Structures are given as structure tokens and as C-alpha cells.
Amino acid sequence: MIQVRFMHIRWRLFVSLAFGISVCVLPFFSHSVALKSVPSDEGWLEERDGIQILHIFGSPYQMGFQHGTLLRDEILVNNNAFLHWFDKRGVSYGDLLTSWLLMQPFIPSRYIEEMQGIADATGLSLEDVAVLNVGPYFVINCGSFAAWGPATLNGTLYHARSHDFPITIQDPDTGAYLVENQLLIVRTPDGCFRSISPSLAGDVTCSDGINEMGIIPGMLSSWTADETYQGIGVGFRVRIALDCAATLAEAIQLLAQNRTLGYNFIVSDGNIPAACAVETTAHHFYVGSWDTPSEGLAPFWQISYVVRRANLFVDPTLSETQRSRYDPSRFPLCSFLFKRNTLSGTSLSAAGPFMHYVALSKGVQARHGTLDLQTTMAVLRDVYAGKTDVRFFVLQIFHWYSTLYQWVLCPETGEFLLSFASHTRNAFESPVNFFDMHELFSAQPP
Numbered sequence: 001m002i003q004v005r006f007m008h009i010r011w012r013l014f015v016s017l018a019f020g021i022s023v024c025v026l027p028f029f030s031h032s033v034a035l036k037s038v039p040s041d042e043g044w045l046e047e048r049d050g051i052q053i054l055h056i057f058g059s060p061y062q063m064g065f066q067h068g069t070l071l072r073d074e075i076l077v078n079n080n081a082f083l084h085w086f087d088k089r090g091v092s093y094g095d096l097l098t099s100w101l102l103m104q105p106f107i108p109s110r111y112i113e114e115m116q117g118i119a120d121a122t123g124l125s126l127e128d129v130a131v132l133n134v135g136p137y138f139v140i141n142c143g144s145f146a147a148w149g150p151a152t153l154n155g156t157l158y159h160a161r162s163h164d165f166p167i168t169i170q171d172p173d174t175g176a177y178l179v180e181n182q183l184l185i186v187r188t189p190d191g192c193f194r195s196i197s198p199s200l201a202g203d204v205t206c207s208d209g210i211n212e213m214g215i216i217p218g219m220l221s222s223w224t225a226d227e228t229y230q231g232i233g234v235g236f237r238v239r240i241a242l243d244c245a246a247t248l249a250e251a252i253q254l255l256a257q258n259r260t261l262g263y264n265f266i267v268s269d270g271n272i273p274a275a276c277a278v279e280t281t282a283h284h285f286y287v288g289s290w291d292t293p294s295e296g297l298a299p300f301w302q303i304s305y306v307v308r309r310a311n312l313f314v315d316p317t318l319s320e321t322q323r324s325r326y327d328p329s330r331f332p333l334c335s336f337l338f339k340r341n342t343l344s345g346t347s348l349s350a351a352g353p354f355m356h357y358v359a360l361s362k363g364v365q366a367r368h369g370t371l372d373l374q375t376t377m378a379v380l381r382d383v384y385a386g387k388t389d390v391r392f393f394v395l396q397i398f399h400w401y402s403t404l405y406q407w408v409l410c411p412e413t414g415e416f417l418l419s420f421a422s423h424t425r426n427a428f429e430s431p432v433n434f435f436d437m438h439e440l441f442s443a444q445p446p
Helices: 002-015 060-070 072-088 093-106 109-122 126-138 234-244 248-255 351-366 373-384 390-397 437-442
Strands: 029-031 036-040 043-048 051-058 141-149 155-164 182-189 195-200 215-221 263-269 274-280 285-288 306-309 403-410 415-420 432-436
Touching (some): 060 109, 126 215, 141 263, 155 274, 195 234, 263 306, 432 437
Antiparallel strands (some): 141 155
């Protein structure tokens, strides 16, 4: 019953995202200049251009305790906001806890210890922190691509991702918005690679990030009938890849272990450079480069030295677990008017994500061969502003996609651009900030 409920809720939430803002893209990039720090033991918190950056170090428990000490109030707000939001949509704390308890035996102990550190510092229970770390991954919808070689201006790999999630989730007690508690987390874990991830206060898991080896794993939901909760939740698998993967092959192998729900990934390695699209369900697994035959099966198509995904499967085997017809383009303009199991079945509910795929693809093709850090970010913002495809523009008129954050990374140089949303303005409309991974790793508290 839990599996059926979450599959229905994931699609219902996806088609009902709404936010009361207009489309306007800010044409400038700001730079990190202001600095404000608050040390706590070995962890510390700073602020640059309004973006909080959390630095945590040491053992898993130490990192969790530093995190919870520095961001206690924000974590409590996020916990309350998420539970209230889910409850209004018919998902109780007990439902979320049940899914966590099924996953818990598979989760590496280091992450349970880290969540325990957060719990001890905030006064929450371990179960509260765990629910905060697994619940959001049932409803995340994103778009992502990576380009390298002849697709970019200088052959360098660029990895782009939009984290699509409601920006109006609010704590009913304080009135604070979840989106206000976004931050960058810079991790230096004992025995693992350093990494950076856009996150929410309280996150041990993550949707994507970059580690010091230049490996970038990023996930996207892709609903499927082939699901289980007896495995490693996707946010933990992304975290494991960041902590442990030194190569593209290692990252893919780690993402493939103990799979649970349906997810896509774009995984990049700046050292080769190369990237792959990865598709997973509980029992199926696919890896494709830009020239893998499945990437060119109509109505999908190949773009040289580019891999990209929205929230649907391209591989025929995995697509059978998602939709009754392989071709998701049959009802491109009216798909958002219908629920998942009406008319032609699951193929209808894939039409919206297919329009997302098309809009993303057209945006990349228009700049193919000229992509650099700024141009790649411009593509991402143009897609969500509805500038690259008229059908996706129609979806955006109905506020189909809201964006929590967007970022573009160059793993070769460590440079990246990042835009965080506010509760009134999507990430694709918000100022873009420049960061350097190596500088963040070497930063010291004042």
C-alpha cells in the first residue's frame, strides 16, 4: 500500500506544482564578496552574497553535530515544514517513517551516525532526521545535461542541473519558507573525498554535488511500477558516490547498488572528460553515452557529446515499467490536464516530461559548440523561461515547473555558477553567483 500511495503522490504532486510568479530572467552574474562567519568547534558557517555556506569536518558524528549546532533553528523549521506539506497531501509521518524503516538496514552506518549527530544537536529524534532525509526524494523532478568535446567552446566538460521542487513550502508555526534554508555544504569527511553540494539545512543526503576528484553525480526522479523500499535511498547513494568515487565507472557502480525507486542520473567525470546517462529501477539498470543506440530511438534523438535527461526513461526495457507506449509524444499539449491512469494509460503522463526533454535538447542544440560556463547556465535558464520550445512555454504558463536551485559546474577548473530560489522567485529568475570549488575547500574560519 505504501508503494502504491507514493507512486500516485509522486505523479499527483508533479502535475500540480504551482507558484504565483511571472517569468523574468535576470541577465547578470554576481560574485562572492561579503563574508560572515560563525565558528563552532571545527565546523563553521559563512555567508557570501546572501548564500550560506556550511563547512563540516571529521567523523560522521562530528559532522552531524557541527551541522545541527550551527543550523538548529533552520533544521527545526525544515522538519516542521516538510511534515506539514506532506500531511496536507495525504502522506503521514507514519507513512514516511515506514519507508525509512524498510531502508534503514541497507544504509551505511556512517550516515546513520551523522544523522544521529544532527539529532543530538537539535533535540530531534534519529527517526525525525531520517524522515527529513528520505521524504523529499519521493517528489523531486529535475532536468540535467552534460556536454563536452566538440559540443563546448573549448572541449571542457560542463555539467548543468535544475533542481525542480516547490518553492512555497512553509512552516505553519513560524511562517518561514523551506527555500530560505538552502545552503552550500562543504564536507571534509574522515577517510572520504571532500565534496560540495547545494542542500537544505538538515541534509545528510543530497541530490547532486561535486567531489575533489571532479566526479559529479546528479539524480532525477523517474516514476516506475518497479519499486522497492528495501535498498539504499537515492539521496544516500548520491552521497556515497561523492564520498567514495574517484572515477566515472566507480560512481556508476555505486549508484547501481541496492536500488529502490525509479531514478535517472547524469554522471560526469571532468578528468576524461565524459558523462553518462544512467536509468534505474528496483530490478533494471541502464548506462548510456551520447552515441549509445537507445539514446537515438525515436522520438528521442542523439546530440553529439551531450547526454541529457528529464523525468522519464529512454531505454526501452526501463520504459516498459513506466508507460504503456514507448512514444511519450502522443498527447503533448493536453497531458497536464489528465491524471496518470486516464485515457491511454501511463504513456500520457510521460508526455509532460517528454516536452521537458525536448525543450532541454533544443536549448543545447542552439548553443552546440559554443557552450562555456556562462552560456550553459543561460541555456538552463532559457529552457525554464519557456524560450526554447513553445509546448514547454505553454506548460510554464500553467506554472508546471518551479526550481529550487540551478547550477552549472566545470569539474576541470572547479568553477561553478549557482542560483538559489526565494519563495517568490524561482532559481531561473534569481541572481547567479560564482564559486570556486578549490577556494571553498581551502577556506578557513576567521
